[in-house]
Structures are given as C-alpha cells and as structure tokens.
Amino acid sequence: MRTQVCIIGAGPAGLLLGALLQQAGIDNVIVERQSADYVLGRIRAGILEQTTVDTLTQAGVGQGVQAHGHVHNHLELVFNGQRHSIELTQRTGGKVVTAYGQTEVTKDLMDHRAAAGATTLYEAKDVSLQGFDSAKPVVRFEHHGKAQQIDCDFIAGCDGFHGISRASVPPGSITEFHKEYPFGWLGVLADVPPVSPHAIVYGNSLRGFSLCSMRSLTRSRYYVQCPMSDTVADWSDERFWNELKLRLDADTASRIITGPSIEKSIAPLRSFVAEPMRFGRLFLAGDAAHIVPPTGAKGLNLAASDVKMLFEAFSEYYSSQSEAGINGYSQRALSRVWRVERFSWWLTSLMHRFPDTEGFGQKVQEAELSYLMSSEAAQTMLAENYVGLGG
Ligand code: APR
Numbered sequence: 001m002r003t004q005v006c007i008i009g010a011g012p013a014g015l016l017l018g019a020l021l022q023q024a025g026i027d028n029v030i031v032e033r034q035s036a037d038y039v040l041g042r043i044r045a046g047i048l049e050q051t052t053v054d055t056l057t058q059a060g061v062g063q064g065v066q067a068h069g070h071v072h073n074h075l076e077l078v079f080n081g082q083r084h085s086i087e088l089t090q091r092t093g094g095k096v097v098t099a100y101g102q103t104e105v106t107k108d109l110m111d112h113r114a115a116a117g118a119t120t121l122y123e124a125k126d127v128s129l130q131g132f133d134s135a136k137p138v139v140r141f142e143h144h145g146k147a148q149q150i151d152c153d154f155i156a157g158c159d160g161f162h163g164i165s166r167a168s169v170p171p172g173s174i175t176e177f178h179k180e181y182p183f184g185w186l187g188v189l190a191d192v193p194p195v196s197p198h199a200i201v202y203g204n205s206l207r208g209f210s211l212c213s214m215r216s217l218t219r220s221r222y223y224v225q226c227p228m229s230d231t232v233a234d235w236s237d238e239r240f241w242n243e244l245k246l247r248l249d250a251d252t253a254s255r256i257i258t259g260p261s262i263e264k265s266i267a268p269l270r271s272f273v274a275e276p277m278r279f280g281r282l283f284l285a286g287d288a289a290h291i292v293p294p295t296g297a298k299g300l301n302l303a304a305s306d307v308k309m310l311f312e313a314f315s316e317y318y319s320s321q322s323e324a325g326i327n328g329y330s331q332r333a334l335s336r337v338w339r340v341e342r343f344s345w346w347l348t349s350l351m352h353r354f355p356d357t358e359g360f361g362q363k364v365q366e367a368e369l370s371y372l373m374s375s376e377a378a379q380t381m382l383a384e385n386y387v388g389l390g391g
C-alpha cells in the first residue's frame with residue numbers, strides 16, 4: 001500500500017490530522033493498535049479552546065460541537081471556602097471555551113472519516129517505523145493475520161505517550177523533560193445535571209483539589225485529588241460525593257446533585273516534553289511528544305494546535321514543494337508547547353495540596369491566590385491562557 005502521509009494512532013491528534021489532510025486532498029492512512037470501540041471508551045477532559053473549535057470546523061467536523069457544546073465565558077475558583085468568578089471573554093477580545101467531551105470529538109472525527117471513505121486500519125499489531133531518515137519511510141505491521149507494509153512520504157507519530165513513534169527514534173537524538181506530581185485525580189462520570197452549566201469550578205481546600213465539570217445538561221464529570229496509592233475500590237460513590245462537597249464552598253456543595261457513577265478512574269498527573277518533534281520524515285504530535293497535567297484541560301487542545309501546525313507544514317510542502325514549513329515545525333510547535341506546559345504546571349501548583357510542601361509553600365500559595373483575586377493583570381494572564389494562546 002502507498003500513501004502520502006501515514007498516521008500512527010487514531011486518537012484525537014491522528015484523526016484530526018487525517019480530517020485536515022483529507023479536506024486538502026492529501027492522501028493519508030491511519031494505523032491504530034486498538035479497536036475503534038476501545039479508543040472511544042477512554043474518558044478524558046472536555047474543554048475546547050476557541051482555536052480547537054475553529055480547527056474542527058476547518059476540518060469539516062464542527063457540527064457536533066456547534067450544536068451540542070456549552071459555551072463558557074467565565075471560570076470559578078473556590079478557596080478559603082469562598083467561590084470567585086473569573087470573567088474570560090471581555091479580557092480576551094471575545095474568546096470563550098466550550099464544554100464538549102473528548103469522546104464526542106473522537107466520535108465526530110471517526111464518523112466523518114468513515115463517511116469520507118478514508119482508510120483507518122484498526123487492531124494493527126507490531127507496528128514498526130523504518131527509513132524515516134531517508135526519503136522513503138515505511139510502516140510495517142500485522143493486520144488481521146497478514147503482514148502489511150505502507151510506503152509513504154511522511155510518518156505522523158500521533159500514537160500517544162506509550163506509542164511506538166517516539167520509541168523508534170535513536171535515544172541520542174531526543175531530549176526528554178519530566179515532572180511528576182505527588183498525587184492523582186479520581187474522576188467520576190455520572191448522569192446527573194452539572195453543578196453549573198455555565199462554568200467549570202476549580203476548588204482548592206485543606207482537604208485537596210476538586211473540580212466540577214460537565215459533558216451535557218444531564219451528564220457531569222467531577223474530580224478530587226487523591227494519593228496515587230489509592231485504588232478505585234477505596235472510593236465508594238458515597239465517599240466520593242461526601243469528599244467532593246467537603247472541598248467546595250457551601251453554596252456549590254448544596255447544588256451538587258449526586259447519583260450512581262457510570263465511570264470511575266484514578267489518573268496520575270505529570271508534565272513531559274520530548275524535543276525535538278521532528279526526526280527526518282517522522283513528525284510527533286500530541287501526547288506522543290508531550291503530556292500536561294489535566295488542570296486547565298490543555299491535553300486535547302495542545303494536540304489540536306500541533307496538528308494544525310503539522311497540517312500547514314504538509315500542505316505547504318505539497319502545494320508549493322517548499323520544505324520551510326516542515327523544517328520549522330518542531331521549533332514552532334515547541335514554542336507553544338512550553339507556554340502551555342508552564343500554564344498547566346502553574347494552575348496545578350496553585351490549586352492542589354502538596355503533601356511534601358512545608359508551611360512556607362502553603363503560605364506562598366495562599367498569597368498567590370489572594371494576589372490573583374486582587375489583580376486585573378493576574379486575572380487577564382489566567383484568562384488568556386485558559387481560553388488558549390495564539391501560535
Ligand atoms: N501503533 C498504533 N497505534 C498506537 C500505538 C502503536 N504502537 N501505540 C499507541 N497507539 C494509539 C493508541 O491506541 C491511541 O488510540 O495511538 C492513539 C493515541 O491517542 P491518545 O493517547 O489519545 O493521544 P493523542 O491523540 O495525542 O491525544 C491528544 O487527547 O487522549 C487525549 O490525553 C490525550 O489529551 C490528550 C489528547
């Protein structure tokens with residue numbers, strides 16, 4: 001088989017790149033290790049920056065988010081038992097964020113790809129990447145019991161943190177930056193109305209971080225900070241709802257409608273960046289190149305901005321035979337990646353209880369929250385990062 005761009009991974013990054021390439025008439029094939037159902041079963045964050053919504057629309061996949069997304073023009077922070085609202089739109093020249101689940105984004109992209117007749121090979125085994133240091137990259141794998149080979153111009157590594165793309169690069173040519181946080185997030189999905197259909201609520205209390213989010217007017221997503229040594233079995237629904245309410249202000253807590261969980265999981269928090277994001281004819285995008293902690297919901301948005309830059313580089317190459325875009329991709333993407341890494345780290349540091357932090361760190365955190373609430377400039381910094389930075 002031959003294609004122009006072979007995409008590894010059918011997560012949001014790979015599917016969105018596929019949709020943009022398809023729209024521009026650039027031939028592409030996606031090779032995915034899991035089944036489509038498995039990919040759709042992963043519950044992740046659900047806040048889209050304006051530019052992510054615009055990129056989905058550009059790719060021809062904007063209808064779902066336009067029809068079913070919930071626009072938010074402020075966010076709420078709870079600390080010291082009080083809730084504070086931070087306006088986003090007037091501070092950012094009219095930008096908003098939209099609540100729309102990653103599962104829905106992925107499903108819209110999959111349906112669109114199927115309707116366009118583009119090839120996605122699910123359940124591909126033993127994927128290996130070769131020749132990307134030459135003009136003739138090759139992707140090999142086993143598909144439904146048969147050995148397959150795809151010859152291509154470029155490989156797009158969109159296969160997440162544990163994928164094969166980054167692992168295929170000679171260790172000496174890649175630098176990795178890691179930071180782990182000493183806690184995780186316990187997430188619960190429940191078919192109950194959200195505490196607020198107009199804003200996400202981020203809480204910092206003596207008992208730890210909490211977050212109230214939504215998927216729709218009838219489905220909510222909540223989180224509490226917990227030790228990574230906890231297991232889901234330690235957290236009955238009752239314990240979860242009680243703990244969540246204890247971490248919020250009295251008014252927010254009184255508005256929480258509880259119900260049986262339909263999904264419950266514990267995820268670690270980490271920051272990670274791999275540099276560069278290009279190795280000859282192999283390009284990394286999304287979680288394959290970087291991870292952010294979920295505070296601020298930047299993972300999917302950062303993947304979407306990488307993909308938009310990579311798409312622009314490929315389309316420049318095919319429309320004008322110029323390599324300037326592909327040569328500049330890594331530097332351009334990393335400049336935005338690091339600014340988003342900084343924001344996700346900052347919001348994580350501001351809103352969590354750090355078990356290893358002494359009284360001094362705690363006092364500095366309280367001072368930062370009080371400065372934030374008293375400073376228009378500090379709130380504008382939060383707002384412009386939250387709605388999404390330019391590229
Ligand atoms: N071969 C083929 N596919 C693979 C391989 C492999 N060796 N390894 C992993 N994959 C697939 C995974 O099964 C997954 O479907 O690559 C896909 C990567 O998807 P994500 O992990 O979702 O990564 P990405 O698309 O970059 O995600 C962007 O969405 O899922 C969130 O946390 C993620 O916030 C981030 C954003």
Ligand code: PHB
Binds near residue numbers: 214295
């Ligand atoms: C979510 O809706 O799952 C969500 C929202 C905001 C975050 C993280 C996750 O910062």
